[in-house]
Amino acid sequence: MSSNKVFAVLGRIAEERILEAQRRGEFDNLPGRGKPLQLEDDSHVPEDLRLAYKVLKNAHCLPPELELKKEILTTEQMLGRMTDEGEKYKQLKRLNFLVMKLNMIRKVPVSWEENQRYIDRIVEKLGGGREKRTQKR
Numbered sequence: 159m160s161s162n163k164v165f166a167v168l169g170r171i172a173e174e175r176i177l178e179a180q181r182r183g184e185f186d187n188l189p190g191r192g193k194p195l196q197l198e199d200d201s202h203v204p205e206d207l208r209l210a211y212k213v214l215k216n217a218h219c220l221p222p223e224l225e226l227k228k229e230i231l232t233t234e235q236m237l238g239r240m241t242d243e244g245e246k247y248k249q250l251k252r253l254n255f256l257v258m259k260l261n262m263i264r265k266v267p268v269s270w271e272e273n274q275r276y277i278d279r280i281v282e283k284l285g286g287g288r289e290k291r292t293q294k295r
Contacts, residue, residue, distance in 0.1 A: 226260045 179185060200208050214221060220228065233253045240246045 223260065223263055226256055226263075230256050230260065 185191075200211070203211050211221060230253065233249055233256060237246060237249050237253065240249065
């Protein structure tokens, strides 16, 4: 028997069992019944990585790139609160290393993304919010 026929038979068996369970009312009191599904948009994740990212997400683990971004943000925030020049210098070196590491594993340099963040900050300080900027486009 070919694999296509095996899958067709298994599909029919599964469909019959689902219909029997429906008739018995086994799906009547499921949580979320009657509510729209909360589907995740994973279109930005390459197709070959989607399953791996889903497993990582369900295990509450971040992909390496996001871990680095999180560490970079934490280091930037810490730098903003520091007063000791020696410690600031050490953390700045660490920040540069983290950005370099992130640039090495990415296809697009961090600097392109970071420029957008700083543009948003400047626009915000000048009195225009993100919503004003997007309305003009």
